[in-house]
Amino acid sequence: MKIKKTENINEKDIVAIDVYDCTGKILVKQSTQVTNSTIKKLKDYNIPFIYIKDDSFFVSYIFDLTDIAELLKVLWYFVQSQGQNSEILKRYNIDEIKMFAEYNNEVASQIAYGHIFKFFISKLYEKAKNSKEKCYDFIDYRNNENYLYFHSVNVAAISILIGIDMGLQEKDIIDLGVGALLYDLSMNLYKFIEQKRTLDTIEKEEMQQHVFLGYDVARNIYGISASSALIAYQHHERNNGSGYPKKLKSEEISLLSKIVAVADVYDALISNRPFRKAYNSDEAWNYILDNSGILFDEKVVVSFKKIIPKFLPGDIVELNNGKRAIVIKNNFGKSEQPVIKLFEKNDKDDIILKDDVSVLNKNFFIIRVVETIK
Incomplete structure (x- = not known):
């Protein structure tokens, strides 16, 4: 299959994989033949591109995209309700989750969401663990409006793959994936970051507070480990002490936070943002490798290099x-x-x-x- 801009698709094209938005809603199903109404729908939802069937190209997405779409849906409901509405979770056939979702109050919702986040991260882990092909070059359907949701899920996916390659234990990888999923959710509070300009000093200082807010969000979800929550607090720390909030160095930073730091920066760089265009894949990849041992942990970068290719299919x-x-x-x-x-x-x-x-x-x-x- 190959990636193709929405503006360039035509009625001869066949959709290779499901197209979904940030709420997990399936917009166009796999194997659908494109029609004018398909194209209109994609444009209405601001989907920048899709994957179409083409045997000349190969994209490695590793994970079950149905799980990815479902996780996006859960994450979207969690953010929109500030973790206080777990009505959607009743659909999952897990007795403990359904029991707490039935009450649908703040405490029960936090318990239910804690279980469901670990449930989906475990599914991603199992899929990645059993995949012989660990090269990951799938680009999702994000745009500026839905960046936070796709970014969070993809950082979790990349982090899980790095953790597996580094030989982490299953428990640590689940903590890693959950922390990577939740670490940046407080960024939706800072509306000024969506403006097409450079932030001023006061705004930068205010935005940096998201690490504290993110830590609080994670710690308030039942069953989320201290290791997962620490990722939210430390993911902007850097190997040479140039990060924030504590300017920690090397061994002072948890390994899980070091992994998410690499996944976070790479995924952010390859994304279009209101204040800058996306880096090309090779530019983002080079940035990570050029800063190995400086901003980023060298061992993490070694695994990153094996999993994330320098070039993407269609480049x-x-x-x-x-x-x-x-x-x-x-x-x-x-x-x-x-x-x-x-x-x-x-x-x-x-x-x-x-x-x-x-x-x-x-x-x-x-x-x-x-x-x-x-």
Whole structure:
């Protein structure tokens, strides 16, 4: 399958995977043939791109996207109700959750949400643990309006994969995933960060308070461990002591927080924000590696490098010989060596694939990404 901008899809295209919004609502189901009404719906929901069937491209999304959509739904209800309405949780066939959701008061809701967050993170962990292919190059359907929800879920996904690669125990990975899911939810309180301008000093100081608020949110959810909550408090600390709120260094920062710090920064950089355009995949990837041992823990970055490829399927790249190629597929453990093909464009600006180019060949290497879809 390949990624395609909504503005460029046509009625011949077949949807490769479900398209869902930040509330977990399925907008277009897998295997649907695109129609004009499909295109209108995608534009109405501000979906920037979709994945269409194309055997020439391969995207590794590892996780069950039904679980991802359901987790988005739960997270959205949690944020909208400030954790005080657990009505939606009655649908899940888990006796303990249904029992507390039935009461639907603040205390019972906090207990129910605590269980359901761990339930879904456990499902993501099981899927990732049993996946032979750990290269993760899936881009979700986020936009500026729904960034927080997609960002939180994707940071949790990346963190789980890094934790598995680093050999963490299951309990620690569940704590890691839950903490990564909840750590940034208090950011929705700061509406000024959605403005198309640089924050002033007072706003930056106010925004930095989100680490305290996030910690409180996590600690108030029944069953969420201190290790998970600490992620909210420490995810902006940096290896060299340049972070906040305590300017902690290296060993003073928990390993789980170090993992989320890397996942958080990478995912934020590849996202369009009101105040800047998204970094290309290679730029964000280079930023993480360039700051290994400086801002970020070296061991975490080693695992990040294996799991997150430098280039994403569909990226158009420039080669050292001046020609351009398109990324077809990534390979686990070879994050800088994707399968690429030369191409040409027809009069409709459609890409016509041509010859394979092996980046393992010493005569060819990728200089940079020149065009990407986000």
